Amino acid sequence: MNAREIALAVVRDVFPPAGSSAPGRGAQEALEYRVRRAGVSARDRAFATELAYGAIKMRRTLDWYLDAFVGDRREPLPPAIREILRLAIYELAFSRPDVHATVFEFVNLSKKYGHRGLANLVNAVLRSFLREPPQPPQREDFPDEEQYLGTLYSFPTWIVRQWIEAFGEGAREVCAACDEPAVPAIGVNRARLSVAECARELETAGVTTRPSKFAPDSLIVESGAAELARLESGGRWWQQSESSAMPVDVLGPQPGEAVLDACSGRGNKALQIAARLEGEGTLLCVERDARKTAVLGRRLDEAGFAAGVLTGDATEPILEPDQRFDRILVDAPCSGIGLVGRHPETRWKKQGTDGERLAITQRALLERLAPHLHPGGTLVYAVCSTDPRETAEVVDAFVARENFSRGLLPAAYESLVTGRGDVLVPPGIDGRDGFYIARLERGT
16 A cells, blocks of 8 residues: 555545445544554655645645536546545645656556546546646635635635634635644643753754743744654653643743642643642642543653542532632633644534534533632633634623633733733644633632
């Protein structure tokens, strides 16, 4: 199985044919499985990744191109042939292909997954595309800006509409940026080594980094991501996106304080908090998924931190009634729209109703946890979403009901502050994930 066939297998894993009993896999999971089975070289793995991830991301745009050649067929193309054409058009339109090899390989795949007649069709479509390459989507071809940008940059129209509402004229830049690769970053265990020491150690291993201009315990990876994936950190650092490191920075935990991390997941933010406590104070982590709390416990031990880990649903009364904290982090379950640039299939797997549904849980978390904050204490609410139903609307409703007000943000975040005084990180810009962060303070 060569790189192009691996890419085809990955795409079909992510988008199983209608009526199939196969569950759709995530792109990364599918890629790891297919590469492992094929046993290919690092070079072929990289090529398969580029093709598969690109064709998954650009699915709507690729279909727009293909409709000019196969849109009027009486019988729909078999799913495997349609995916082959998407991959081939992606390679021809969005990479630097060896044109003859591209056509030859994908025609051969069409013979394997179809029959000679379909292979002839694929050959004809690709040669027509090369002979008279169509223009990219033009504004005059669409009834509104949302459908135009959605087709040009390959997003569902409802996501584009949401970004236009959130970012106005900047929505086009967000769409374009989310089609570029996300930038990896590292969280540094500052209890074990300084950020500068970590950067020097990584550089020795072939990984070039620079400090984040927002979170001081974060390093942005400029080159050497492949080398980074092979390194063992021993709990001294961990892979964590720059945006994901921002909520703890806004929370600002200090040595000697009692801190609650209410939705800990596998623990990146818990590790950040523990490092900032410098061995003084207490940290309690709450996570409802027992598999994640097991991972979190192992990671805390490896990093050398002591913390309480509680498996349970933070929307339920799992804390003692009189239990109080100086700071609470609520990194709430959310739609994950801010991650569409990092995970290529995310844009197609989400639903426009996700934000409304998840806001119920988000509001319940704030209401349940608010009484456990000391008067004058700080609560940070964060979601990796740009949906207003999960962001400002949740916080506005909470502040209107409870004795809380928005607090001051670190000066470094000035460029990301909204009119309401919250942090909104645009997805894709400078390779970041989209994030919303509100700092709230309880009245005395």
